[in-house]
Amino acid sequence: MSEPPHDLDVTGDASRRMAERRIRNRALTIGLSVTPFGLSFGAVSAEAHLSLVQVCLLSLVLFSGASQFALVSIIGAGGSYFSAVGTALLLGVRNGLYGARINALLRPTGWRRFLMAEVTIDESTAMAVSETRSGHSARAFWSTAVSVYVLWNVSTIVGAVVGNALGSPATTGLDVAGPAAFIALLAPRLTTLRMRLVALGSGAIALISVPAVPVGAPILIGGLAAVALLLVFDR
Amino acid sequence: MKLWLAVMIASAGCAALKLAGFVVPARLLDSSVARRVLEALPVTLLSALIAVSVFATGNHLMLDSRAAGLAVALILVAIRAPFLVVVVAACATAAGVHAL
Numbered sequence: 339m340s341e342p343p344h345d346l347d348v349t350g351d352a353s354r355r356m357a358e359r360r361i362r363n364r365a366l367t368i369g370l371s372v373t374p375f376g377l378s379f380g381a382v383s384a385e386a387h388l389s390l391v392q393v394c395l396l397s398l399v400l401f402s403g404a405s406q407f408a409l410v411s412i413i414g415a416g417g418s419y420f421s422a423v424g425t426a427l428l429l430g431v432r433n434g435l436y437g438a439r440i441n442a443l444l445r446p447t448g449w450r451r452f453l454m455a456e457v458t459i460d461e462s463t464a465m466a467v468s469e470t471r472s473g474h475s476a477r478a479f480w481s482t483a484v485s486v487y488v489l490w491n492v493s494t495i496v497g498a499v500v501g502n503a504l505g506s507p508a509t510t511g512l513d514v515a516g517p518a519a520f521i522a523l524l525a526p527r528l529t530t531l532r533m534r535l536v537a538l539g540s541g542a543i544a545l546i547s548v549p550a551v552p553v554g555a556p557i558l559i560g561g562l563a564a565v566a567l568l569l570v571f572d573r
Numbered sequence: 574m575k576l577w578l579a580v581m582i583a584s585a586g587c588a589a590l591k592l593a594g595f596v597v598p599a600r601l602l603d604s605s606v607a608r609r610v611l612e613a614l615p616v617t618l619l620s621a622l623i624a625v626s627v628f629a630t631g632n633h634l635m636l637d638s639r640a641a642g643l644a645v646a647l648i649l650v651a652i653r654a655p656f657l658v659v660v661v662a663a664c665a666t667a668a669g670v671h672a673l
Contacts, residue, residue: 364656371660392580399584402591409583419579423586430587432618437594439611442602446595455592460622467615511668514642517623518663521643525650527616540617541624548629556629560621565613572609 357474361465361481364523368461369485371515373493374507375403379410380497386414390498397494401487402459405429408553428554432561436463443467444476457483460520468523532571540564642667 376397383393388410396406405426412422437458443466446454466479496503507513528534544560551559601607627639646663654662 360656367657367660388576388580392576395580395584400587402587405583405587409579413576413579419575423579423583426583427586427590430590432622433587434590434593435614435618437591438597438602439594439615441595441597442608442611445599451595452592455595456588458591458594460619463615464619508638508671509668511638511642511664511666511671514627514639514646514663514667515660517627517639517643518646518660519656520619520623521646522650522656522659524616524619533613533616536613537616537620540620544621544624545628545634548625548634549632553631556625557618557621560624561614561618564617564620565610568613568617569606569609 357469357472358477361469361474361478364465364519365478365481365485368465368482368519369489371512371519372403372461372486373489374504374510374512374515375407376490376493377497377502377504378507379403379406380494380499381502382407382414382497383410383494384498384501386410388413388498390495393494393498394491397491400426400430401456401490402430402433403490404554425552425554428552428558431554431558432460433458435561436460439463440466440479443470444479454479457487459483459486460516461486464520464523468526471526532568536564536568536571539567638667638669638671641670 379397380393383396388396396409400406400409408429409422409426412425413419437455440454440458440463441451444454462479462483465482466475469475469478504510504512507515524537528537540560540563542560543563544556547556547559602611623643627643628634628636642663645666646659649659649662
């Protein structure tokens with residue numbers, strides 16, 4: 339990472355190092371912003387009578403905050419296992435859609451595909467697409483993936499063992515850390531009126547559907563409907 | 574036992590869903606429609622995610638401290654504030670409004 343600048347392309351080298359620093363700082367910020375949710379998830383899981391092994395398995399293998407929260411919250415509230423698993427899966431569908439984009443962008447082959455798929459989540463995808471123009475998507479993807487994976491798993495264990503020391507994410511305002519970070523990362527993609535309208539449309543459609551459909555569905559409905567609208571616009 | 578089954582099915586299922594996008598054949602990803610759809614998808618899905626995580630709780634629409642945090646984030650992004658400033662200021666605002 340810190341090889342001496344030996345070529346003549348000084349500006350290229352400097353801009354590369356700037357990008358590396360930017361990506362490292364952002365990846366760390368995003369990783370830290372998921373820790374209150376990790377603590378909270380661990381604590382909620384323990385209250386729902388999941389064993390430490392089960393909690394760790396979810397964070398290591400399922401590794402998708404929204405799905406994990408839905409699963410343990412529904413079980414903890416005495417809901418059916420069927421609806422708990424169903425909601426977790428519904429919330430997991432968007433990772434598959436992100437996967438197709440990351441696949442097209444980074445073209446992993448062989449075993450790397452499995453590793454990349456496992457860490458394809460909101461955060462790593464948002465970082466990767468925010469760096470498409472700079473050409474640093476792969477670095478942005480992996481830095482964020484490692485940062486979030488490590489901090490999510492550590493905070494999950496701490497939350498399950500000692501409880502949620504930080505209190506609810508709402509009290510600390512950390513419930514908007516994710517949305518704020520995603521807005522900042524989407525900004526370079528929202529420079530045209532057309533894309534801004536599509537993004538607003540997506541949010542609006544998702545919200546309209548919130549009272550009417552199961553939890554997890556609104557994000558998919560908004561996201562897919564907005565893409566369909568975009569295709570119609572462009573005809 | 575049922576709990577173990579739920580944990581296993583949810584884990585395996587969500588991991589499989591993540592993998593789904595990576596087993597799409599390359600030639601399907603390269604058509605012009607697919608390219609446009611795939612480029613827009615993360616933007617629209619994340620926009621929907623932002624809307625739902627700020628204005629909804631479960632099946633209910635809500636207007637609370639999170640909206641204030643979002644407004645601050647939008648303003649700071651519009652004036653090109655640094656990433657960390659956007660995130661920290663949004664959280665501080667939401668926490669402040671929540672404490673009122």
